[in-house]
Amino acid sequence: MIEYYQDLLNDLADGPLAKWAEKMPEQIAAHLNEKRYGDLPKWQAAMDAMPNIQAAHLNFKNLVHIGEADEIDAQTQATLEEQLRALIPWRKGPYQVFDTFINTEWRSDWKWERVLPHLAPLKNRTILDVGCGNGYHCWRMLGEEASRVIGIDPSPRFVVQFYMLKKLIGQAPVDLLPIGIEELPENLQAFDTTFSMGVLYHRRSPMDHLRELKATLKPGGQLVLETLVIDGALGDCLVPEGRYAMMNNVWFLPSTPTLLSWMTKCGFKNPRVVDENITSLEEQRSTDWMLFHSLNEFLDPNDQSKTAEGHPAPRRAVLIAEV
Secondary structure, X not given: OHHHHHHHHHHHOOOOOHHHHHHHHHHHHHHOOOOOOOOHHHHHHHHHOOOOOOOOOEEOOOOOEEOOHHHOOHHHHHHHHHHHHOOOOOOOOOEEEOOEEXXXXXXXXXXXXXXXXXXXXXXXXXXXXXXXXXXXXHHHHHHOOOOEEEEEOOOHHHHHHHHHHHHHHOOOOEEEEOOOHHHOOOOOOOEEEEEEEOOHHHOOOHHXXXXXXXXXXXXXXXXXXXXXXXXXXXXXXXXXXXXXOOEOOOOOEEEHHHHHHHHHHOOOEEEEEEEXXXXXXXXXXXXXXXXXXXXXXXXXXXXXXXXXXXXEOOEEEEEEEEO
């Protein structure tokens, strides 16, 4: 799949990310490896079988809308949907792709509507989206006229989903690399805005993650952090001994005062909470594009203010800070 990254590699060859660009082909090959991921050939075959078309109409400003229904015939539409469905589950979205509505597990557009009013304008900014999934928010950032968006996520399924859609979109300054943040060059200081949404609670060391995020930003750059939190005072933090909402990779859920303290300790300036809400069953749910258990099954059936394990139900906060 290295050919899908050629425009990115060319664009970065002479700029502040040039040294990282030199390492990218090796990183891409290491992660998009059929020996590591047995389903990868099947996913690539679905992408290769997609119709060779590009959308005439694109909208990333108010939603992610790729093409209009009348741009392609019924057979082409059926073939396109068949290949897109081969990559189920689709978790972040939704996407309107010609006449196909990809009704994803998450209403990621709702999160974007909560986040966007609090951001420094994204126009002409270089942006990093850490743990971006299939890249839904990356397209919304392009809709705000960002000059270059790079998403990173180590899941090959998400990477293939992203490039299936980008094949329909054509050239755009948005790419998704199959790596984790720990594989970025140290002290990069190259991005105007860095997003980390839905990642912090999956990290064994939240302080290290915050420092890694800070190292990606230019002086004056902005961090957008979205994560699970608990209701509590300074110093409060839930460390689940087992699973949390059926997830076995949740390590730290701090209160917002605790998280603000961590951010200050890591050197961020003016950290502040700009949004906090309880995740609803309308925002995260099973659909015909994500057929597995979702939030409804992760909560106590007799008390939806609690997870299945008895912890507080998912509460998510958005925090902004600068460096």
